[in-house]
Amino acid sequence: MARTRSDSPVLFDLPIRPDFHMEAGLMREGHMPVAGLDEAGRGPLAGPVVAAAVILDADGVPEGLDDSKRLSADARERLFQAIVESAVCVSVASLSASSIDGSDILRASLEAMRRAALGLCVVPRFALADGRDIPPGLPCPARAVVKGDQRSQSIAAASIIAKVTRDRMMARAAQIAPHHGFEAHMGYATKRHRLAITQHGPIVRLHRMSFAPLKSTG
Numbered sequence: 478m479a480r481t482r483s484d485s486p487v488l489f490d491l492p493i494r495p496d497f498h499m500e501a502g503l504m505r506e507g508h509m510p511v512a513g514l515d516e517a518g519r520g521p522l523a524g525p526v527v528a529a530a531v532i533l534d535a536d537g538v539p540e541g542l543d544d545s546k547r548l549s550a551d552a553r554e555r556l557f558q559a560i561v562e563s564a565v566c567v568s569v570a571s572l573s574a575s576s577i578d579g580s581d582i583l584r585a586s587l588e589a590m591r592r593a594a595l596g597l598c599v600v601p602r603f604a605l606a607d608g609r610d611i612p613p614g615l616p617c618p619a620r621a622v623v624k625g626d627q628r629s630q631s632i633a634a635a636s637i638i639a640k641v642t643r644d645r646m647m648a649r650a651a652q653i654a655p656h657h658g659f660e661a662h663m664g665y666a667t668k669r670h671r672l673a674i675t676q677h678g679p680i681v682r683l684h685r686m687s688f689a690p691l692k693s694t695g
Contacts, residue, residue: 513631521664
């Protein structure tokens, strides 16, 4: 896959918290509305990859937006609700473990972001996508932003929506497969999770059989 040009910052250019600077600049150039795109779940051994697209209301950006990984679970839940209540629109899409196995995690992540963007009830004029690659097939021009969830409030909002949604999905999976402890590790390769796979085996259509060490158990 060809790598697209990204807006890559040096470390000391990162703001303490994400702001609305990039969005405001694009809006001044006539690109309005602007959507933020991000995903959650690229690294786990189990579960879907989930992406979100968010168009924030420039006059009602929730306080405290940040990279979801830098927030507590309680803060993410609070901000999830604030984003849903205040944003112009929010969209979520996911690709299953089977879809990831049939492609690869990068392509699956970009496809989930594409679907999330297409699911917005308001068509964006521009999109800011977290990472180094622009998802193909977006409904608008876009820019890839390295560490975007620490730079753009729109991307940070998308990261929170994606993370909370995926965590809820994995908590639901834990009710179906209690021995694997998904509610604690969300499918990541913790010691407890690896031990559960050894003792109980992987779960069809939930574990990513293309990921090591699951390749050897398939």
